[in-house]
Amino acid sequence: MEGLCSRNERFPVVNAAMSTPPVPTPLTEAARVLVVEDEKRIADFVGRGLEGAGYTVAVAPNGAAAMEMLHALDYDLIILDLNLPDMDGLHLLKRIRNRRSTPAVMVLSARGDVDDRVKGLELGADDYMPKPFAFPEFLARCKALLRRGASMPERFQVGDLVLDALRRKVTRSGETIDLAPKEFSILEYLMRYRGKPLSRSMIVEHVWDMDYDGLTNIVDVYIRHLRSKIDDRYPVKLIQTVRGIGYMIEIPTDNKV
Numbered sequence: 001m002e003g004l005c006s007r008n009e010r011f012p013v014v015n016a017a018m019s020t021p022p023v024p025t026p027l028t029e030a031a032r033v034l035v036v037e038d039e040k041r042i043a044d045f046v047g048r049g050l051e052g053a054g055y056t057v058a059v060a061p062n063g064a065a066a067m068e069m070l071h072a073l074d075y076d077l078i079i080l081d082l083n084l085p086d087m088d089g090l091h092l093l094k095r096i097r098n099r100r101s102t103p104a105v106m107v108l109s110a111r112g113d114v115d116d117r118v119k120g121l122e123l124g125a126d127d128y129m130p131k132p133f134a135f136p137e138f139l140a141r142c143k144a145l146l147r148r149g150a151s152m153p154e155r156f157q158v159g160d161l162v163l164d165a166l167r168r169k170v171t172r173s174g175e176t177i178d179l180a181p182k183e184f185s186i187l188e189y190l191m192r193y194r195g196k197p198l199s200r201s202m203i204v205e206h207v208w209d210m211d212y213d214g215l216t217n218i219v220d221v222y223i224r225h226l227r228s229k230i231d232d233r234y235p236v237k238l239i240q241t242v243r244g245i246g247y248m249i250e251i252p253t254d255n256k257v
């Protein structure tokens with residue numbers, strides 16, 4: 001490091017905090033970050049810093065632009081300002097969380113009071129930084145979020161049953177199993193919460209996105225279809241009926257190693 005700054009350096013670094021350039025992280029594919037920020041000065045500052053750290057950065061100056069960009073491309077991390085010219089950042093956060101892809105979200109806002117902070121986290125923000133902030137801390141937190149995101153399971157396995165959520169592929173004992181979209185959603189939901197009983201109403205709300213009244217039977221019908229595809233032909237039955245509650249997926253206790 002010493003050799004980088006000669007004594008004749010024309011613009012000596014004056015601020016100790018700024019003297020450490022972000023060390024580029026070797027990434028096979030640069031993580032994509034979307035900065036949603038209307039204040040150009042901050043957007044530039046954050047964007048340049050993140051690019052310096054090796055990330056691919058896009059900037060959206062308002063909520064509408066952010067929504068459009070999110071539709072066009074999946075991002076790994078979203079830096080979200082709360083005071084946007086066209087909408088409340090919290091509203092945007094809610095819409096981001098309703099989408100299928102699940103980027104990490106860091107809320108960045110001058111609204112540092114506890115209420116906003118709590119609300120932001122409740123709405124699914126992964127972290128919250130009040131402005132003003134120190135870039136090194138901000139970068140460290142971004143890295144932590146991206147690390148967490150990288151290990152977020154999109155591939156689930158219960159015994160020899162494997163579900164790849166990204167490729168929308170299901171195999172059991174290495175054989176590919178074709179599922180209808182709703183069957184896939186139910187299975188993904190069960191596998192995501194492996195070992196936890198899920199009620200019929202939870203399944204309806206999650207998969208059909210509507211109220212549960214009168215739809216219990218549909219869940220039973222779909223579970224029957226699912227079982228015929230992933231369980232019936234195999235000795236170990238993974239989908240279990242939990243009496244009085246609903247269903248759960250797990251290797252039955254007597255089959256566990």
Ligand code: CA
Nearest residue numbers: 038081083084
């Ligand atoms: Ca703003």
